[in-house]
Amino acid sequence: MPGRYTITRDDVAHVAELARLELSEAELDMFTEQLGAVLGHAADVAALDLAGVPPTSHALALTNVLRPDEPRPCLDRTEVLVAAPSVEDDRFRVPSIMGEAP
């Protein structure tokens, strides 16, 4: 089914927006071509009839792991905050969200 799974320039612009990336016009062209080539290769997978085959999302049969609910030391706050781009009153500081006044 050639063409069915081809990624368009608009698709690339859309996923870039979802992924919070800004692309130049030239980058849009480049990524559309490159992602198209990779997805074209993946067409062999997309075309397989695997109805009834269960998905494997993980190599291990994962079970939830809980530790005893006991107090113990956590990361040092100063050491954590020193890595942050902006800090105020021992908290991470960010620019305004939702358009409210800073």
Added chain:
Amino acid sequence: MSSTGSPASPAFDLADDVRAGRRRAVDVVEASLAAIAEREPELHCFNLVLADSARQRAAEIDRMVAAGEDPGPLAGVPVALKDNLCTRGIETTCSSRILAGWRPPYDATVVTRLDRAGAVVVGKTNMDEFAMGSSTETSATGPTRNPRDPSRVPGGSSGGSAAAVAAGFAPLALGSDTGGSIRQPAALCGVVGMKPTYGTVSRYGLVAFASSLDQIGPFATTVADAAGMFDVIGGHDPADSTSLDRPTPRVVSVLGDGIEGLTVGVVRELLEGADPDVVARITAAADVCAAAGAHVEEISVPEVRLGLSAYYLIAPAEASSNLARYDGVRYGLRVDAPDAASMNVATRTAGFGAEVKRRIMLGTYALSAGYYDAYYGQALRVRTRIVEGFERAYHQCDVLLGPTSPTTAFPLGERLDDPLAMYLSDVCTIPSNLAGHPAISLPFGTGDDGLPVGAQLLAPALGESLLFRAAAVLEAGAPAGTGGAAGGVA
């Protein structure tokens, strides 16, 4: 380790010398730093060389020995760490602009275990950005060059670690392997590299790329050194919820057991796309297994043909989720903007390189509405098929054999602008990641260009003992003059 007939273990022999007071750790570390000073400007294996802290740690090891204490099985041994392993207070960048200058507030579990074993960390090694790449060329700090031929890539993504061991900068290194990122650079640089069973080595403190596939493992110049390193870093860790809570195979003690009576399957599909000179080496490796008393047969596992396509949907999908955390808020780069949403976009746009952006977008696409089932869902069903294919193979064979990479090291720049050609470098290594199985690459002769060829052995989950036994046999039978380090420490 040095008794007659045992496989060579230079790193652990060196540690034994330090523990017995026959050699000082400070001298060992000086030799490592001297080797680095000589060739590092040309090769760029490291993002950071830790000369001062390495000297201090070595002096501490020597004081312990003088005081009659045992610093551990890796006493005084220089070790290089891939720059996606968190080191407390020491810059950890994943070779990305977005993490430049980041000093983690904790150590990865493997770093703690190496420290307790007396190892001396000499530096953080260069890698493809966030481990996305097969040549170490996507690094924001520039490419690493292959010590065997500096016009060639070292492979990737753990190219700095592989090249550091091949150049003799350190006898041991750690890398991470999501689709072949330990084994492929080991093959291209002519050293030993091993990906353990998923869950046997803690991922706590490994910066996440694709969490269901990532696994930390050793680089060494010999099979026995890699085995010893695996024994040091493996074992359950409560800090990693995917860490297996059951005994991890101890492999050093079985290295000399041979493979007489075992069945080795040469996987037809892994040889399909390989260059003729690579195929010839793998055929010779199969002959070595037969001469050692193993039953060798050709086996078909057609499902592995689908591995590459499935991997390049699954790994980017997981990456697109894992890398959402780089938002300019808690650590790393922030590009200022009037509001938080534009700050996120500006930061990520400036902080990530082209390959990381490609993977994030590919993963976002594969997971997006309308395409989820055709791409991601389908890839997960293919993953089931690959697991079933291996199950069938291991019903018939004890271990599997094939090439690690279809080619020897390729020239710098050759595949950088052609992502699909680059991805094809991983075609032989990816199936083990999708199945969660262990695999090892070891040097086995050279190609027509004189560059190293890697033989890859695969085993079922928790089959590390068989894997290392077979690897020791191949190492002993490998053509002379390949592998090992080009001078340096050990």
